[in-house]
Amino acid sequence: MRKVKIAGTGLIKVKEYWDRSIQDLFAEASLKAIKDASIGDLDKVYVSNMGAALMQDQLNLATILTESLGKPGLSATRIEAGSASGGVAFHEAVQAVASGYSDAVLVTGVEKMSDILPDVVTTGLAMAEDQEYTAYTGVTKTGIAAMIHRLYMDLYASPKEICMMAVKSHEHAVGCKHAQYPFKMSIERAMASPMEADPIHMMECSGIGDGAAALVLVPSDDEGVEVAGTAVSTDYTSIAQRTDPLEMRAIKDAAEKAYKMAGIKASDISLAEVQDDYTINGILGIEGLGLAKTGEGTKMVNNGDVDKDGKTPINTFGGLKARGNPLGATGIYQLAEVALQLQGKAGDHQVEGAKIGVAQNMGGMASICSVNVLRRVGE
Amino acid sequence: MSVPRYWRNEVPRYRLQGEECTQCGAKYFPARPVCTCGSTEFKPYKLAERGVVVTWTVISNAPIGFQKYVPYVVALIELEDGCKLLSQVVDIDPAEVVDGLKVEAVFRKIKEDGKDGIIQYGYKFRPIIE
Numbered sequence: 001m002r003k004v005k006i007a008g009t010g011l012i013k014v015k016e017y018w019d020r021s022i023q024d025l026f027a028e029a030s031l032k033a034i035k036d037a038s039i040g041d042l043d044k045v046y047v048s049n050m051g052a053a054l055m056q057d058q059l060n061l062a063t064i065l066t067e068s069l070g071k072p073g074l075s076a077t078r079i080e081a082g083s084a085s086g087g088v089a090f091h092e093a094v095q096a097v098a099s100g101y102s103d104a105v106l107v108t109g110v111e112k113m114s115d116i117l118p119d120v121v122t123t124g125l126a127m128a129e130d131q132e133y134t135a136y137t138g139v140t141k142t143g144i145a146a147m148i149h150r151l152y153m154d155l156y157a158s159p160k161e162i163c164m165m166a167v168k169s170h171e172h173a174v175g176c177k178h179a180q181y182p183f184k185m186s187i188e189r190a191m192a193s194p195m196e197a198d199p200i201h202m203m204e205c206s207g208i209g210d211g212a213a214a215l216v217l218v219p220s221d222d223e224g225v226e227v228a229g230t231a232v233s234t235d236y237t238s239i240a241q242r243t244d245p246l247e248m249r250a251i252k253d254a255a256e257k258a259y260k261m262a263g264i265k266a267s268d269i270s271l272a273e274v275q276d277d278y279t280i281n282g283i284l285g286i287e288g289l290g291l292a293k294t295g296e297g298t299k300m301v302n303n304g305d306v307d308k309d310g311k312t313p314i315n316t317f318g319g320l321k322a323r324g325n326p327l328g329a330t331g332i333y334q335l336a337e338v339a340l341q342l343q344g345k346a347g348d349h350q351v352e353g354a355k356i357g358v359a360q361n362m363g364g365m366a367s368i369c370s371v372n373v374l375r376r377v378g379e
Numbered sequence: 380m381s382v383p384r385y386w387r388n389e390v391p392r393y394r395l396q397g398e399e400c401t402q403c404g405a406k407y408f409p410a411r412p413v414c415t416c417g418s419t420e421f422k423p424y425k426l427a428e429r430g431v432v433v434t435w436t437v438i439s440n441a442p443i444g445f446q447k448y449v450p451y452v453v454a455l456i457e458l459e460d461g462c463k464l465l466s467q468v469v470d471i472d473p474a475e476v477v478d479g480l481k482v483e484a485v486f487r488k489i490k491e492d493g494k495d496g497i498i499q500y501g502y503k504f505r506p507i508i509e
Contacts, residue, residue, distance in 0.1 A: 123442040132388055133409050136489065136501065137465045138438060138445040139453040146436035147455050154434075154478065198437040198473075240455055240463040245434070 001098040003220035004227045006374065008037025009336040014180035014211035014324030016114040022049075022056055023068040026110045029212035030069060033106065037216035044102040045069075045076040048089035048109040049328035054124045055115045065110065075102075082128030082363025083277065084232075085109065086331020087370025090215070091230045094372075097217045108214035109332030121208055128364045130237050142205060142278065144239060144365045146197035149280040151246050156295035157283075159199060163190050164301050165279035166204050166321045172308065173318025175348045178333075180209045180324030204279040204321075211326030213333040223378035225342045228356070229262030230372045231255075237367040250369040251288025251360060258371040259290075262356075266290030270354040271313040271341055273334035275362045277320045285360045286314060289371070313351045316341060331361035335372060342376040380492050385499065392501035395484055397462065399424035406462050428484040429507065430458035437473040444490040452476050456504055470505040481507045 010032025012025060026047070034042070045066045052058040062076035079089035086109040093107040113121055125141040126134075134144075153159060170185040190203035220226050233253035239245040259265065272289055276282025283297035291312050292300040300306055306314035317323050317337045320330060338357035340346045346354075355376050362369040388409075390396050397408030402418035408426055413419055435454035438445070445451070452468040454476070468482055482504040489499040 119441075119443055119446070122440055126442050133391075134465055135442065136392075136499075137453050137467055138441060138448065138451060138490070139436075139465060140438055140440065140442060142440070143436045143438050143453050147434040147453070150434045150436070150478075195437065195439055197439060200436075238465065240465050245455060245463075 002100055004094050004097045004217050005220040006215055006225045006227070006339045007039060007218045008033040008035070008216035009339050010034070010036060010214040011178045011333065011336050012212050013178045014209040014326055017112070017210045018114060022052060022058070022110055022112040023065060025112060025210060025212040026065045026108055027068045029110070029214040030106055030108045033108070033214035033216050037218070039104050039216060039218065042071070042074060042104045042106050044096055044105045045074050046089045046093045046105065046107040047076065047078045048085040048107065048332060049078060049111060050080055050082055050085050051111060051113070051124050051327060054120070054127070055112060065108070080328070081368050083275070083327050084331060084361050084363035084368045084370055085328035086334070087359060087361030087372060088232055088331070088368065090331060090335055090372055091232050091370050093217050094227050094230045097219060103219065105217045106214060107217065107332065108212060109329035110212040111326035111328045112210045113208045113326060114210050118208065134238050140197060142197040142200055145278040145280055146200045148239065148246065148284070148365060149199055149278070152280055152283070153199065155246070157298040160187060160191060161298040161302055162279050162283060163187060163201065163204055164298070165276055165282040166190050168301055168306055169276055169282070169315045169319035169321040172316050172349065173322030176317045176323060179318045179322055180207065181322045182318065200278055200280070206277045206320040206325035209324040209326050211324055211329045211333065213329050213336050215332060215336060215339070220377070224376070225339045226375050226377050228264070228373040228375040229258035229260070231257035231261065232368065232370045233257065234368045235366060237364055239365055248284050248288050248366040250366045251285060251362060251371070254369045254371040255289050255360070258373050262373040262375065264356060264373065268356055269312055269358050270356050271316055271338070271351045272358040272360065273315055273319065273338055274360045275320060276315060277325050281362070282315070282319065284366070285362070288366070288369070289358060289360055308349065308351060316346065316349045316351060331359065331370065334359035334361055335374070338374050342374055380497050380499065382497065385497050393486065395426040395428060395502055397424045397426055398422065406460070408462055408464055426462050427459040430456045430482060432468065432476065432478060432480040432482060433457050433463070434478065435468065435476050444492065454504070456482060467503040468505065469503045483507050
């Protein structure tokens with residue numbers, strides 16, 4: 001297998017783009033990444049997207065979007081894995097270069113959620129769950145996270161301690177040019193927001209936004225940011241099928257596999273991006289990555305370990321909560337942010353001396369999870 | 380919801396029927412093609428109709444088709460035979476639901492697919508009155 005590096009990154013601000021199409025967003029982020037990479041020809045495009053079939057009535061998406069780059073003939077594949085689409089598409093793109101089949105791969109995540117009404121978003125998010133026995137009950141994505149949130153509260157932490165996850169993500173987003181909500185949010189405001197699905201408050205959930213993020217992958221020349229480890233793992237889709245509903249096996253399993261490939265331990269990690277689409281999910285991400293023991297994720301969030309100058313900074317550009325969560329694009333945003341950190345290009349968000357960064361991106365209630373490890377190499 | 384898609388789930392949903400692996404005895408609801416032991420041989424299994432609430436939520440922001448029931452309770456329920464499933468819990472004020480609440484299965488309307496579509500039925504659970 002060849003080593004793979006990230007040659008270029010391209011991000012656009014997450015927001016509601018009423019006047020622009022999914023092609024427009026895709027092209028802007030992709031062209032930025034291609035320019036940043038300063039490469040000639042691409043030979044493969046991966047598109048990560050969750051909901052275009054529902055939101056834009058569009059299938060054959062990879063073809064439609066690749067066409068907007070003005071280069072007919074390119075190989076193009078769309079990857080859909082619910083909210084994990086980005087991390088899973090990256091996992092596939094890495095393999096394309098590592099195998100020697102492709103030499104310059106563009107992987108772009110894009111989602112345009114503002115083309116549909118909020119109740120369709122709620123319905124669409126539940127489409128990542130089994131339709132016949134889970135969505136059938138009327139439960140929502142938030143509702144499933146809420147049931148896990150309650151179990152966690154019963155055993156390990158107070159509602160306020162869990163809610164701090166959202167406060168921290170907002171703190172980290174301040175000054176971030178591509179963040180949807182780059183401002184602080186107080187714990188009081190979050191705890192006073194209405195219940196979305198009891199015990200989850202509205203301000204503990206990521207919002208609705210449009211976005212696109214792109215990366216260019218090439219064979220490594222031992223300089224820059226390499227892909228040290230990449231893994232995807234799945235679990236029973238329904239929490240009812242799992243022996244212990246609180247155990248997020250797919251996160252742990254993907255982390256173990258990715259760390260093994262990278263030859264690292266959790267303690268070697270300089271910074272991490274976790275899937276805080278809900279506060280509880282952020283906590284479970286921290287624990288699943290082995291950065292805190294089971295039941296101790298909230299301690300890490302509350303004692304400052306996740307801060308920019310803390311033990312392991314988490315969600316350094318605001319995470320899903322504050323940078324935004326454009327579903328299929330989210331996993332690529334995470335990886336682009338980790339890459340910027342390792343390149344020393346994170347500006348005010350820079351974690352000093354960052355050498356190894358991890359991105360954890362999951363779909364459903366961790367029914368699928370990708371963990372990707374990036375490492376700075378060379379000078 | 381297409382008619383065949385609805386029809387092929389009628390027995391599991393109307394009778395709370397899953398499957399039991401004939402090799403290792405593992406019980407599944409809903410049924411699945413392959414057991415974790417590797418077996419593909421199953422026999423029908425009727426689930427227990429009573430159980431307890433393990434965890435629950437109150438849905439305030441519902442998917443299409445469920446809005447008129449808001450706020451409603453969805454719970455993870457552990458049945459007396461150890462099987463677990465997700466279901467709405469009805470006939471109770473959401474504020475009165477607690478962990479460990481004893482519940483029993485009832486046959487209820489789930490939702491209507493618009494004015495001309497299928498009226499979907501199936502299981503919900505309600506508190507047991509001792």
